[in-house]
Amino acid sequence: MSDFRTELVAWLEENAPKSLHGTASSPFQGHWGGKSEFPSEDHRLWFERCLARGWTAPNWPKTYGGAELSLEDARVWQEELFKRHLPLPLVGFGLTMIGPILLAAGSEELKAAHLPGIVSGEVRWCQGYSEPGAGSDLASLRTKAVRDGDEFVVNGQKIWTSHADLSDWIFCLVRTNDEGVKQVGITFLLIPMNTPGITIRPIPLISGASPFCEVFFEDVRAPVANVVGQVDQGWKVAKALLAHERTMVGESIAAGGARAPILFTYTLRDHAIDVIGTDENGLRDAAVRDELVRSEMEMAAMKLTLERTKDRIRAGDQPGPESSIFKVVGTELNMRRWELALKIADQDALGWEGDAYSDRNIAMTRQWLRSRGNSIEGGTSEIQRNIIARRVLGLPK
Numbered sequence: 001m002s003d004f005r006t007e008l009v010a011w012l013e014e015n016a017p018k019s020l021h022g023t024a025s026s027p028f029q030g031h032w033g034g035k036s037e038f039p040s041e042d043h044r045l046w047f048e049r050c051l052a053r054g055w056t057a058p059n060w061p062k063t064y065g066g067a068e069l070s071l072e073d074a075r076v077w078q079e080e081l082f083k084r085h086l087p088l089p090l091v092g093f094g095l096t097m098i099g100p101i102l103l104a105a106g107s108e109e110l111k112a113a114h115l116p117g118i119v120s121g122e123v124r125w126c127q128g129y130s131e132p133g134a135g136s137d138l139a140s141l142r143t144k145a146v147r148d149g150d151e152f153v154v155n156g157q158k159i160w161t162s163h164a165d166l167s168d169w170i171f172c173l174v175r176t177n178d179e180g181v182k183q184v185g186i187t188f189l190l191i192p193m194n195t196p197g198i199t200i201r202p203i204p205l206i207s208g209a210s211p212f213c214e215v216f217f218e219d220v221r222a223p224v225a226n227v228v229g230q231v232d233q234g235w236k237v238a239k240a241l242l243a244h245e246r247t248m249v250g251e252s253i254a255a256g257g258a259r260a261p262i263l264f265t266y267t268l269r270d271h272a273i274d275v276i277g278t279d280e281n282g283l284r285d286a287a288v289r290d291e292l293v294r295s296e297m298e299m300a301a302m303k304l305t306l307e308r309t310k311d312r313i314r315a316g317d318q319p320g321p322e323s324s325i326f327k328v329v330g331t332e333l334n335m336r337r338w339e340l341a342l343k344i345a346d347q348d349a350l351g352w353e354g355d356a357y358s359d360r361n362i363a364m365t366r367q368w369l370r371s372r373g374n375s376i377e378g379g380t381s382e383i384q385r386n387i388i389a390r391r392v393l394g395l396p397k
């Protein structure tokens with residue numbers, strides 16, 4: 001065992017609250033920072049103990065509160081947590097999207113201003129990209145920022161902004177120039193959500209709970225110093241951030257892994273065994289057995305492939321257009337495994353709420369519906385296929 005693994009295992013033994021072992025149904029469950037509540041006192045304790053070691057952002061520089069772990073040790077950290085089904089101490093768009101962008105392309109002032117707040121979990125970020133009329137065709141965005149001295153004055157609207165109502169800051173794409181091709185003239189701007197002129201309106205969904213909000217900007221003032229990269233040149237920054245987002249979506253799917261936990265550690269395999277039963281050949285239904293094995297093998301292959309890109313990100317590289325492959329493949333595998341879960345459950349998969357269905361079956365049906373969202377968030381599967389065709393395979397338009 002490596003020195004770091006030995007030290008970490010002993011530390012986890014001592015410091016990871018017993019009540020949290022085996023509780024994360026996805027390793028990407030964790031504290032979202034900012035105004036988000038801790039589900040329990042043990043969750044708070046776990047977060048604070050990790051924070052004191054720099055382990056909320058294990059491979060970020062110590063200057064900003066990280067632990068500056070090597071590539072190998074950062075991987076060991078995640079492995080040991082996932083093995084125990086412990087939640088990550090901190091998750092969110094700060095750590096996985098805007099943080100890596102600031103580390104790579106932010107000014108020293110922006111890094112010093114924003115990275116410590118992300119690591120300490122004090123500040124939660126949301127993503128202001130999509131607008132009515134500018135989703136897949138993101139470069140058509142119309143939220144306008146007009147320069148007034150050292151400030152921009154922003155007017156316009158964002159939509160589908162996940163958790164805007166719980167966030168402290170928004171990283172935003174705004175139009176600062178109408179001339180020339182539409183990709184030029186976009187600026188990447190950081191704005192505090194409590195700035196006068198910002199209105200947040202939650203969007204209710206048919207399923208009940210919804211993370212979505214509309215965000216309206218009316219004469220919102222933001223300092224020019226809050227621009228990441230150059231004024232009018234934000235498209236490059238925006239694309240780099242999307243590559244992080246797409247890798248993250250692929251990763252969170254693969255990290256749930258071949259096992260696809262339905263509630264905590266109850267896996268798709270457990271579900272199949274419970275419903276279908278086993279005989280001397282294993283699972284009694286040979287067709288389902290084949291599908292299950294294929295699902296597990298494909299997920300395992302995806303996970304290994306992703307690790308290579310993750311290593312590059314941990315080493316400070318930016319992911320490229322290949323992140324679109326992870327997103328499409330991860331999405332397809334995830335949708336297929338939840339289809340399989342429902343097929344196995346048969347009529348028990350029909351419930352959305354109420355006493356007639358078990359919590360587990362309701363959770364499964366809801367996860368199935370949520371998996372469809374993977375094909376839209378961070379850019380739809382059709383758009384990812386266009387990117388793969390052009391930028392990975394070099395096919396003509």
Ligand SMILES: Cc1cc2nc3c(=O)[nH]c(=O)nc-3n(C[C@H](O)[C@H](O)[C@H](O)COP(=O)(O)OP(=O)(O)OC[C@H]3O[C@@H](n4cnc5c(N)ncnc54)[C@H](O)[C@@H]3O)c2cc1C
Pocket residue numbers: 126127128129130131133134135136137159160161162163373374376377378379380381382383386
């Ligand atoms: C769970 C979830 C979370 C989200 N969170 C955020 C967030 O936090 N912040 C944010 O800014 N946005 C967020 N979004 C919005 C998301 O980025 C957009 O929904 C997505 O980019 C698609 O845009 P649209 O909804 O306008 O659909 P449209 O662009 O109108 O697309 C409609 C359909 O047309 C297809 N289509 C469009 N253009 C092409 C083309 N050129 N070739 C082939 N097919 C095409 C699309 O694939 C799609 O099927 C989220 C979405 C989801 C589902």
